[in-house]
């Protein structure tokens with residue numbers, strides 16, 4: 001499936017995803033595996049539930065004094081010889097990175113997986129400025145070759161089968177390979193090795209920024225993160241401001257639940273603690289270290305309706321369990337961040353108008369809250385978003401009219417009872433064997449993929465009244 005563009009309505013993008021049998025196969029295999037691994041990891045970790053509460057409490061407490069912890073982080077990064085930049089928006093963040101690239105004469109940048117750099121569309125900006133970006137995480141490398149965007153927060157190429165990756169390597173790298181993950185990984189590894197040595201710039205995100213030590217923490221499963229942060233002359237880390245945490249003790253709490261939630265591992269294979277540039281006497285590490293703190297709408301949400309979303313660890317667990325994501329994958333969402341948390345992050349970054357359709361792409365089943373390591377109540381915020389869309393009149397007018405009329409009716413019991421009686425009469429030609437298979441006119445979209453239960457022969461009030469009558473006899 002090629003990536004849908006935002007000019008295509010969400011409903012169509014979702015429809016294309018549902019019709020794509022390769023995507024369906026890839027999604028089912030990967031998300032089922034992630035769900036099983038996560039469940040097994042927490043079943044074998046009785047302290048997990050208490051640590052989830054503790055992690056959430058740390059996030060909340062940190063948000064309450066975010067300015068204080070950010071100032072401490074900045075002081076400590078600078079004390080260790082690093083440079084800190086603050087970007088209020090994506091434009092500014094791109095400009096900061098490009099300035100660093102120009103000043104240091106960079107021609108090639110190796111990158112480790114980073115949703116923050118995806119968010120600011122850094123690769124396009126680097127290319128336009130004559131700096132070649134090379135993704136070095138295997139999944140990111142695959143989608144860069146395919147000229148696509150990530151379709152999952154931690155598994156960017158989750159939408160591709162191994163057969164599709166083998167075909168991509170044959171086309172783009174001129175390498176014939178069996179659709180075997182090990183063989184494909186070896187090819188990517190050989191292609192990337194030279195790039196690490198040639199690159200002038202290493203660009204990463206940051207899973208955490210530890211205020212008390214000025215440490216940037218990277219959690220990865222491939223050795224690429226270490227090479228990106230140690231081989232090039234200059235290392236730039238782009239970090240959302242909400243990723244700051246107070247201390248190393250807090251870090252231990254997050255590390256205990258992050259990998260378990262993401263991939264079912266006790267710890268990810270690599271946890272890298274970056275403490276500024278290379279110091280005298282050290283054999284490796286960059287000459288310069290830059291930390292770009294990215295706001296891009298986050299600070300505004302500390303007092304906003306999406307505040308809880310600022311606690312997100314980007315583990316991807318809510319995507320794996322979401323019945324909508326599991327069917328349509330990440331590209332159908334159309335923005336950088338997919339899945340249930342992605343809808344909220346998209347609203348945070350681009351305003352509620354950007355999710356007028358996506359806000360409804362959730363069954364509100366609550367599976368995401370159960371899976372989330374910091375128990376973010378995504379359904380509650382989605383309902384808030386829907387309300388806001390309605391109040392701001394962003395939702396499509398037929399939807400506003402129908403729900404407005406329904407709300408009006410619900411406040412008038414006599415009329416409601418009358419309309420129920422009327423409905424029972426009108427539905428007669430449509431109801432068969434206890435279900436309505438097709439509604440007329442534009443209501444037909446409702447029954448295109450599901451049946452509608454008919455209005456009951458007697459309402460609850462009528463049955464209740466009857467029960468009371470019987471009890472009095």
Ligand code: SF4
Pocket residue numbers: 153261311312313314315316317318319341368371372373374375376
């Ligand atoms: S909302 Fe929770 S489950 Fe979803 S990515 Fe963020 S931390 Fe993980």
